[in-house]
Amino acid sequence: MKASGYILMAAVLIPLSAAADVPDAAKPIVEAIKTKYPELKTYCALDDATRRKEVFAATSALAQQGKIKGDPMAIGPEAGAAMRAECEKLAQSK
Secondary structure, three states: OHHHHHHHHHHHHOOHHHHOOOOHHHHHHHHHHHHHOOOHHHHHOOOHHHHHHHHHHHHHHHHHOOOOOOOHHHHHHHHHHHHHHHHHHHHHOO
């Protein structure tokens, strides 16, 4: 279980500037979250811990299905950073 805590913490440490473009490997995770939350504002209204759990859950599910190419421990944080950037953009557009 400590490994999953590491993944969640790693998602916090990626700077927002790193999320300007979603890396190809992280796109399935971002797409899965956007499918679950078609209204992005609903996802962005979640607290940080819940958003990290959502990214972790999507990353885990896609990794188990073999839909992620590469290391999920590296790709999950990239997807989390991309989603944070999306929420920042949404907040700035208000």
